[in-house]
Amino acid sequence: MNAQIEPGAVHLPPMTGWLTRVNAPLAKAGMILAISGLLALVAIVFYQVFGRYVLNDSPSWTENMAIVLILYVTMIGAAVGVRDAGHIALDSLTVLLPYRWQRVMELIIYCTICVFGAAMAYNGWRLGWSVAPYLMPNLHVTEAVRYIPLSAAGVLIVMFSIEHIFAIFRGAEVVPSWH
Incomplete structure (x- = not known):
């Protein structure tokens, strides 16, 4: 099946360099x-569900563990979405602009x-430290575990955004990590 090339579409070379060599495996690991x-x-x-409805003995730790996993999945997934340009974008408006203004x-x-990611990292770190002395019920781990993905995703978002900024200045394109 041949891919159709849009008229007027600009095809950029792939981004290369040390930041891409660091970010691409990080994004792939984050996706995994x-x-x-x-x-x-x-x-x-x-x-x-099996424990509750079949065994009539619901495990007490599953709810808290599910909540923690949701935080990890969404935060790390969001960071990978920034690198792979899978986030919600304003394409419907920017495509109407000339190419130079699209890049701007x-x-x-x-x-x-990038600023948002830095705020996530900083505030996630501060929140994590503020609740570190407390334990999560039924899991017996520190409450800070809930804030690790917020800080980690913030750092990744900053790194991935900087890669995109470098790509814009170099006239290159960041290739998604799953390619």
């Missing part, structure tokens, strides 16, 4: 972790995402 977490989440919820808008968007 998010998928693994999602599979574990399904298994835990199935076990909880992309630069503004990725700078804004």
Whole structure:
């Protein structure tokens, strides 16, 4: 099946360099972790339902574990979505602009995402430290476990946004990690 090339579409060379060599495996590992977490989440919820309705003895730890896994899956998945440009974008508006202004808008968007990621990392770290002395019921681990994905995803979002910013200045394209 031949792919149709849109008239006027600009095809950029792939982004290369040390940041891409670091970010591409990180994004792929994040994707694998998010998928693994999602599979574990399904298994835990199935076990909880099986325990409740079949065994009439619902395990007490499954609800808290499911909540923690949802945080990891969504945060890490969101960070990978930034690198692979899978986030919600304003394509419907930016495609109407001339190519040069499209790149300017992309630069503004990725700078804004970078600031947002830095805020996530910083505030996730602060929140994690503030609840670190407390234990999660039924799991017996620190409450800070809930904030690790927020901080980690924030750092990844900053790294992935910087890669996109470098790509804009170099006139290159960040190739998604699953290619």
